[in-house]
Amino acid sequence: MFESRNKAVSKALARDIKILAKSRKIRIMHVCGTHEVTVNKWGLRKLLPKNIQIICGPGCPVCITPAREIDLAIKLALFKKASLTVFGDIFRVPGTKSSLSQAKSKGADIKIIYSLDQAINLAKKTKKQVVHFAIGFETTACITAVEILENITPEKKLNNFSVICSHRLIPSALKFLLKAGADDLDGFLLPGHVSTIIGLKPYQEIKKPCIITGFEPNDVLLAIKMILEQKHPKVEIEYTRSVRPEGNVLAQKLISKVFDVCSADWRGIGNIPGSGLKLRANFSKFDAQKKFNIKIEKSQDIKPGCKCGAIMQGKAMPQDCPYFRKICLPHQPIGPCMVSREGACNIKINS
Numbered sequence: 001m002f003e004s005r006n007k008a009v010s011k012a013l014a015r016d017i018k019i020l021a022k023s024r025k026i027r028i029m030h031v032c033g034t035h036e037v038t039v040n041k042w043g044l045r046k047l048l049p050k051n052i053q054i055i056c057g058p059g060c061p062v063c064i065t066p067a068r069e070i071d072l073a074i075k076l077a078l079f080k081k082a083s084l085t086v087f088g089d090i091f092r093v094p095g096t097k098s099s100l101s102q103a104k105s106k107g108a109d110i111k112i113i114y115s116l117d118q119a120i121n122l123a124k125k126t127k128k129q130v131v132h133f134a135i136g137f138e139t140t141a142c143i144t145a146v147e148i149l150e151n152i153t154p155e156k157k158l159n160n161f162s163v164i165c166s167h168r169l170i171p172s173a174l175k176f177l178l179k180a181g182a183d184d185l186d187g188f189l190l191p192g193h194v195s196t197i198i199g200l201k202p203y204q205e206i207k208k209p210c211i212i213t214g215f216e217p218n219d220v221l222l223a224i225k226m227i228l229e230q231k232h233p234k235v236e237i238e239y240t241r242s243v244r245p246e247g248n249v250l251a252q253k254l255i256s257k258v259f260d261v262c263s264a265d266w267r268g269i270g271n272i273p274g275s276g277l278k279l280r281a282n283f284s285k286f287d288a289q290k291k292f293n294i295k296i297e298k299s300q301d302i303k304p305g306c307k308c309g310a311i312m313q314g315k316a317m318p319q320d321c322p323y324f325r326k327i328c329l330p331h332q333p334i335g336p337c338m339v340s341r342e343g344a345c346n347i348k349i350n351s
Contacts, residue, residue: 004214005217014047020229027185028185029188033342033344047221048224058266060337061135062090062336062339062342063093063268064266064269067095067096070090070099073100074108076131085113085118087112087133088114116144124158131292137169144163165278165287169276171198171205178206182314189224190213192215197252198252206233211223211224261276267302267336268309303334312337329349330349
């Protein structure tokens with residue numbers, strides 16, 4: 001930890017980066033909200049040469065959860081007489097017309113939980129239907145998979161529990177962004193926690209320098225240096241204290257046992273092939289959308305003028321949005337990037 005925050009090490013890394021970058025313009029995208037927290041908290045943009053730009057990507061699972069799925073959760077909690085459990089970071093994210101927080105004020109049965117075990121225990125204690133809004137990347141998908149596998153056996157008789165499956169896969173989104181016009185990027189800082197699950201292999205089709213890095217300031221600086229040192233694009237691990245090349249093989253097996261890969265919508269970006277997870281047919285009793293036959297005809301991800309979609313694609317920064325720090329604030333968010341603690345706008349305004 002000392003070395004990861006040592007100022008002398010930071011300055012030495014910054015000097016090395018300046019030499020390697022020379023005067024050419026470098027654009028590096030991170031795809032983790034925690035990396036943006038680190039960059040802002042420790043002033044890394046000011047430490048780096050001006051020709052190096054660290055830009056935001058779609059690295060916050062709360063921000064990329066589409067309004068349609070939030071609308072679906074609201075409709076279920078309001079009209080289907082089910083208890084909805086959610087993690088707190090999605091609670092205030094705006095849907096098309098309201099948020100889960102606003103729905104709760106209108107009588108929806110919505111409970112904030114801190115682990116999926118709490119939702120399972122709630123279902124065991126009540127006859128009411130309990131639905132968990134399962135969001136997140138590969139890191140949380142394996143937790144959802146474990147709970148479903150542990151409770152599918154006949155003797156458990158857990159027939160009143162299901163999930164709205166909103167899990168997403170990071171590598172497919174990066175490949176999509178490159179095809180959609182982000183090919184001028186010089187490299188990616190890859191999320192350490194996601195990579196503890198999936199390892200190196202899923203990133204290998206991304207023909208850009210890729211460094212899996214941790215969340216301390218010198219982790220990020222060292223990763224930038226490693227990108228600039230690459231002669232040919234490849235995936236490397238800076239975060240060796242947590243990530244193995246093969247990832248967590250057991251977690252991967254659990255995910256593939258419970259889920260199929262599918263196309264999925266990313267808020268502000270659009271539909272990305274192979275970027276989502278859906279429950280396999282033999283786990284359909286846990287699929288809340290099928291169980292309750294809920295449909296949302298129309299939804300709106302981003303309000304006119306909001307730049308959240310462009311921010312998550314690396315095409316804009318928070319200060320480029322006309323709403324930022326004016327009518328869009330943490331206590332009255334217009335777009336999803338202002339709500340989550342790992343959303344770029346929220347981080348910028350609180351840094």
